[in-house]
Amino acid sequence: MCGRFVQKSPASEMAQAFRTSNPLPNVRARFNAAPGQEIAVVRQHPETAELSMDLLTWGLVPYWAKDRKIGWKTINARAETVATAPAFRSAFEKRRCIVPADAFYEWTGTKVGSKQPHAIAMKDRRLFGFAGLWENWKDPATEQWLRTFTIITTRANETIANLHERMPVILKPDTYEEWLAPDSDVRELLRPYPADEMEHWMVSPRVNGSALDDAEMLNSL
Template sequence: MCGRYTNALTWREIVRLYRITEPSAANAPNLEPRYNLAPTQSAPVVRHNPETGGRSLDMLRWGLVPHWAKDMSIGNKLINARAEGIDTKPSFRSAFAKRRCLVPAGGFYEWKKEGTKKQPYAIALKSGEPMSFAGLWENWQDPDSGEWIRTFTIVTTEANEFLAPLHNRMPVILHPTAHSLWLGETPAKPDTLKALLKLYPADEMQAWPVSTRVNNVRNEQADLWDRLDPVNPA
């Protein structure tokens, strides 16, 4: 699964990297660096607008709430969408067909059981480049207030050989060449889209132990991403 990730990119950096055309970068909000993004929190998501043909960057709530849900609590269970059967499962099939998105990230965290404890690890690309998680998004209307709430989920697949010792699942990381296809800018059949949900090359990834302070979602300091000092562990 993917239950925590980072995104320290500024709004303008995301606009440039993902070629965002709407809204104007001149009207961009101040996006604070996030080193411990957790479910139910808002995060920047890249989407395709089929009416204008452009890409937008919006803040969506992490934890997918299908349009047919009675309340938002289901979103706590749908922070991830398994790639296997994503086109047939009731919670995801509509979003997979029409509402796919990219989730910018600097990397993510995973926990490895070591004895009686779980040691958190940071996972990133060796290149230092940001990751683009495959995501799905939904619109849900609160039946009481009438408010429309946009939510997203991160697609996961089986872990590659590098991450398997840490966890049996990992987020789907899309190469930039696949962005247009996944966003729906280029028409594609379901089988073509599902073929994108593959393992990221193990030899392009790196991991290192980090402080257990990342366990607490209230901790957001930049040093959470730092390599754990074995002499003075935090």
């Protein structure tokens, strides 16, 4: 799964990497991004096909949901069932997105309070993009619109398998356009990223606290 990640690159760098054209949102650096937070996401405009970077809330709320609480259960979508699961199938067909990331976290250990976090990133520390989905949801009580997203996961590659059995789907840059095009058959893209391009290292247990968020999170122990 993917329950925490890092999005520390400046908005201008993310805009260049993902070729977005809209005015830059006020994006804060996140070293411990957590569900329920507003995070920068790249989407394709359905009419102009231009790419935009916008702030969406992590935890997808399907358009048919009665309330937003379901978002806590939908921070991830499994690659094996994303095309058929009721919460995700509509977004998978029409509303795919890319979530820029600099790293993400996984844990080893079994006891609550004693799990050891590990940071996982590209060996050259380059910015990359998770395969995601986004959704519009109208709150029936307030009639206000909420835009949310989820990150798709697949089986772990050899680098991550000793930490967790699953990992986020990471897209190669030359597949970004294909992934975002609503009419593309993208099922072949839902695969583990090459293990030899990635590495992991132990980091401070401070990552375990979702309220903590600073650059020291990535320091190696």
